[in-house]
Amino acid sequence: MRQLWFLPLSALVVFMLFSFMAQLAGFGLTHEYSRQESLSIDIGRMRFDTDLNIRERLRPPPPLLESQSTPEPKVATPKQAVAAGMPDISPSVAPLDLDIKMNIGADLSKIAISDLQLSDSLELNLTQAPITRINPMYPRRALQRGIEGEVTAEFTVDPEGQVVPDSFKIIDATPPGVFDNVVKRAILRWKFNPFVKNGKSQPFRTRQKLSFKMQS
Amino acid sequence: MPLDFTSFMPSLSAFFHAGGPVLLLLVGSALVLWSLLLERLWFRFRTFPKLKQACISTPVRSQQLLKCCDLQLSIIATLPVIKTLVALCPLIGLLGTVTGMIHLFDIMALKGTANPRLMASGVAQATLPTMAGMVLAVSGLMCYVWLNRWSQLQLNALNLLRSQS
Numbered sequence: 132m133r134q135l136w137f138l139p140l141s142a143l144v145v146f147m148l149f150s151f152m153a154q155l156a157g158f159g160l161t162h163e164y165s166r167q168e169s170l171s172i173d174i175g176r177m178r179f180d181t182d183l184n185i186r187e188r189l190r191p192p193p194p195l196l197e198s199q200s201t202p203e204p205k206v207a208t209p210k211q212a213v214a215a216g217m218p219d220i221s222p223s224v225a226p227l228d229l230d231i232k233m234n235i236g237a238d239l240s241k242i243a244i245s246d247l248q249l250s251d252s253l254e255l256n257l258t259q260a261p262i263t264r265i266n267p268m269y270p271r272r273a274l275q276r277g278i279e280g281e282v283t284a285e286f287t288v289d290p291e292g293q294v295v296p297d298s299f300k301i302i303d304a305t306p307p308g309v310f311d312n313v314v315k316r317a318i319l320r321w322k323f324n325p326f327v328k329n330g331k332s333q334p335f336r337t338r339q340k341l342s343f344k345m346q347s
Numbered sequence: 348m349p350l351d352f353t354s355f356m357p358s359l360s361a362f363f364h365a366g367g368p369v370l371l372l373l374v375g376s377a378l379v380l381w382s383l384l385l386e387r388l389w390f391r392f393r394t395f396p397k398l399k400q401a402c403i404s405t406p407v408r409s410q411q412l413l414k415c416c417d418l419q420l421s422i423i424a425t426l427p428v429i430k431t432l433v434a435l436c437p438l439i440g441l442l443g444t445v446t447g448m449i450h451l452f453d454i455m456a457l458k459g460t461a462n463p464r465l466m467a468s469g470v471a472q473a474t475l476p477t478m479a480g481m482v483l484a485v486s487g488l489m490c491y492v493w494l495n496r497w498s499q500l501q502l503n504a505l506n507l508l509r510s511q512s
Contacts, residue, residue, distance in 0.1 A: 140381075141384075145377045150359055158359075
């Protein structure tokens with residue numbers, strides 16, 4: 132068997148062939164795997180004020196006028212002519228009692244006065260933290276001009292933890308009048324932990340200081 | 348793709364590891380095929396010219412005819428085996444394809460199609476033997492065709508030599 136003599140040589144040839152194949156299949160390449168930086172995801176409750184969506188309302192198409200074949204009978208009663216455009220007061224309704232009206236007014240004023248006194252007599256309570264903060268939107272005008280500032284607001288929180296809208300006051304604002312509206316819009320939607328005193332949740336008055344800084 | 352001779356051994360081991368058992372079968376058949384081919388080449392360049400010279404220069408006619416016939420027989424000695432092996436290489440590669448596919452479907456039955464890395468091993472087992480079979484068949488076929496043409500020419504020449512009388 133002369134062919135056996137050529138076995139080493141053929142082994143060399145086959146080795147070269149298979150090395151060539153391994154190169155073809157890409158096994159000789161060393162891949163450098165770049166380690167990806169791990170993503171860090173913070174899950175927090177952050178809500179942002181959004182821009183107003185202004186919906187354009189289309190005017191409804193004018194109603195198709197039917198050809199009036201029969202003219203409407205014109206009822207020209209003198210009463211209607213006199214009271215054109217005014218609410219028709221039916222004579223069956225009795226006129227309101229003036230005393231009752233006065234009483235209601237007095238009650239309303241009493242309530243309002245007591246409320247005011249209550250809100251004035253409340254102490255500042257700066258320990259209560261808001262449950263839900265809503266960040267105010269940076270006003271576009273201030274963004275364009277690069278204005279930064281701080282606003283301190285004082286307001287009353289009712290027993291349910293909601294901000295009372297009428298009690299909102301701007302204590303201090305730099306620069307004045309730029310951020311006041313956004314701060315008010317935001318803070319009126321905040322919610323607070325109810326302030327519990329003697330086993331009952333009480334209204335309290337608190338202050339919040341919001342600072343506006345541009346993110347450069 | 349630059350051929351880097353230092354990276355051959357690890358790349359070869361990875362290649363055989365990925366190719367599966369059919370690749371080893373291919374290596375065996377390739378060893379046999381190339382030992383036959385190299386023997387034929389050796390015969391064509393070293394042995395045959397001497398023998399032919401001896402055959403032509405033989406003064407006695409009957410001995411010349413004998414040598415001629417011997418030479419004709421030795422020319423076509425292992426060519427049919429080589430032809431068979433060349434035809435066999437792609438078929439073994441196809442066998443590798445089928446077994447690799449079976450392997451792949453087993454993995455899919457176990458793990459589903461959600462893990463492409465697991466499936467890649469089956470795909471490698473299916474494709475690498477196929478490629479190896481093709482490469483071996485192409486390289487072997489080139490040598491075989493060349494040898495075959497040469498052997499036909501020599502046979503014709505020897506036939507002429509025999510018919511001269």
